Amino acid sequence: LIAILFSTTAFAQSVTPKQVIEKYIEAIGGKEKFAQLEDMTTEMEGEVMGQTFEMEYVRKAPNKFLMIQSMSGMEASKTIFNGETAKVFAQGNEENINEKKIETIKKQSGMLPELMYLNSDIKLESGPNETIESEDCYMISITTDDAAIKEYYSVATGLKIKQEVEAPNMTITSFFKDYKSYGPGLLFPTLIKQEMMGMNIETKVTKLLINSG
Numbered sequence: 457l458i459a460i461l462f463s464t465t466a467f468a469q470s471v472t473p474k475q476v477i478e479k480y481i482e483a484i485g486g487k488e489k490f491a492q493l494e495d496m497t498t499e500m501e502g503e504v505m506g507q508t509f510e511m512e513y514v515r516k517a518p519n520k521f522l523m524i525q526s527m528s529g530m531e532a533s534k535t536i537f538n539g540e541t542a543k544v545f546a547q548g549n550e551e552n553i554n555e556k557k558i559e560t561i562k563k564q565s566g567m568l569p570e571l572m573y574l575n576s577d578i579k580l581e582s583g584p585n586e587t588i589e590s591e592d593c594y595m596i597s598i599t600t601d602d603a604a605i606k607e608y609y610s611v612a613t614g615l616k617i618k619q620e621v622e623a624p625n626m627t628i629t630s631f632f633k634d635y636k637s638y639g640p641g642l643l644f645p646t647l648i649k650q651e652m653m654g655m656n657i658e659t660k661v662t663k664l665l666i667n668s669g
Contacts (some may be wrong), residue, residue, distance in 0.1 A: 473580035473596040476609050477573050483614030484635075485642035490568045492640060493517060494667050500648075502659035511659070521565035537565050560602055561575075573598055588617050615643070628652040639666035 481487060481611050493515075500511040507528050512520040521537040532543040542561045544551045572578060583595040586608060593608040608618040615635055621628045630651070632645035646661040 471582075471594060472600055473593070474574060474583055476594045476596050477570055477580075478646055479614040480616055481568065481570060481607050483643065485640070487571075489640050493567045495669065496567060497665040497668060498661060499663040500645050500659050500661050502657055504655060504657050515565065517567060519562065519565040521561065535561060556601060563600075585611075590616055594618050616645075626653055638664050642666070
């Protein structure tokens with residue numbers, strides 16, 4: 457059980473949400489290094505309700521995106537975004553998706569999705585800071601058309617520690633751990649622990665390739 461304690465420490469309250477995001481981007485490598493990326497492939501695996509699952513994310517600059525989710529070796533879903541239009545498949549069948557869903561996929565398609573937080577149409581607000589697993593964290597809230605998001609960033613390192621996504625039918629809490637360096641000095645979390653719908657899910661990065669062609 458992860459204990460989340462409200463901090464009594466008066467760490468800096470004057471930092472703006474934009475500054476928190478900018479510090480995070482710098483902490484994981486910086487805009488210039490991410491601008492050098494042509495493609496990135498991430499493979500992950502985990503277990504839920506006794507079944508193993510695999511996830512593969514492929515991103516190609518500037519904003520092409522492929523996500524494949526498999527259960528016990530069988531493809532369960534696939535999302536494809538070619539930079540303009542998107543297709544979503546479940547159990548091999550194409551689903552009908554609206555413009556709102558396409559816009560959500562588009563926002564996830566960049567090499568560094570957090571850059572979208574700096575856009576003027578994304579509402580950012582500061583919230584009460586917290587201490588998470590002995591780490592003092594800034595909290596910022598992000599309001600989009602389809603979700604309310606709270607994110608927690610380490611005051612000391614700038615790294616993202618926790619995220620809470622409140623969607624219409626569920627709340628997903630994620631903890632980001634074991635950051636490791638890849639490629640030209642870019643940091644990524646290699647362990648993600650999630651809590652959703654009464655389940656605890658642990659997902660590990662098994663492969664991360666940068667500019668592999």
